[in-house]
Amino acid sequence: MSSKQSEPSSYNLEVKGLTISRNEQPLLEDTDLSFNAGSITHLFGENGAGKTSLMRALAGLLPLDSGQILWNQIKNTHPESNFNQDLLFLAHNLAMKHELSIAENLQFYSILRGRKSSLEELSKVAAELQIENLLERHFSDLSAGQQHKVALCRLVLETVKLWVLDEPFVNLDAKTRDWLSAKMMHFAKEGGVVIFTSHQAIEGLKIHQRISLSHSEEEAA
């Protein structure tokens, strides 16, 4: 099953026979999905249709009822899989500590990825997002939109192959939305895999695959 002929430059995420449920309610049943290198996938569906659950399952946080998730043909939980190092999962909650400064928060995550990002790198991204003079401030001092921007900085600072983004466009101003779309397209161009959810259509973003989730069953479009 796990034939290891993966080319180093191309990455793909495959989901086979996935069944997940939340609170004993089945959300997806026996679903096959595939996300290729260089593609941007838009997950959409009503509230409660299971978008977040699917994302959490893809990130390895939600246990699967059955099926498997293959990253470069290797199971994501296999010890030889680089899945966790290659994955960046941004959830609703921004996973930043209020007691730490923005720079400290971001640097901690980049250290966990194996390479501490320098202050220059930090200020460069921060400048793109107009938060460069807030780097030393505590995370709790920021407004909701600014906090969201801080979390987005991780996309640039951490070198990964797969982005799983839960509602990344929510709370953002038009300028930052454009910035994020550009980053997503750039990342995909470099061979990365992007999966995101959004309720609105994002103008200017080239989407390669749309997956709609509905309450009863899922159908890939």
Place this chain on the structure above:
Amino acid sequence: MFLTLLKRELMLARRNWVAVLIPLFFFVIVVSLFPFAVSPEAEFLQQIAAGVVWVAALLAVLLSLDLFYRGDFQDGSLEQLLIMASPIQVALSKVTAHWLVTGLPLVLISPLLAGLMHLNYAPNGAVEMNHTPIMMLSLLLGTPTMCLLGAIGMSLSLAASRNGMLVAVMILPLYVPILIFGSSVITASLANSGYNAQIAILAAILLFALVLTPYTTGKALKVAVS
């Protein structure tokens, strides 16, 4: 990786220093209530000293557990940590930080309470024995075990309930063996009999917990975020 995680925990604890100090004050205040409530007589206090100090230490450890797990769970950091690091490392770094900022200060401040409880009291001119180092040793071996076991309970209850009392109810029964051997170390020392066996058992429980509980806590943390 472990050091990075540990450094983060310690940094967060330093920023939250007020919350970190509360269990320590709690420990000191609970013990100092006994001379007022029971009897200020040295002979009597000496007899109950072992039990009082140990029970107070145990409650102080429980009181401080919340700080190290709840915050990360609520703001989603725990998920990120579990994606990027192995659950065992996350568990071990949290327990280590918890012990360093709560358990160790309890051990270090305990001589003060030994004085308060007249632990070294000797009636009319008998040869004075110093029991304080023995008490510190018993706490030094006991508090890490309490942190390790508490971590399991805390991780299990993270998703279940917002009520910290649930942890206390789940974990306190597991603390009984540590409490028995820990306080009997001091009692044996007061009776001038050997206490090596109790010390050895405390150390054995600690080693056992050190090997097994990080794995269990890691699993429990995984369950909590799912």
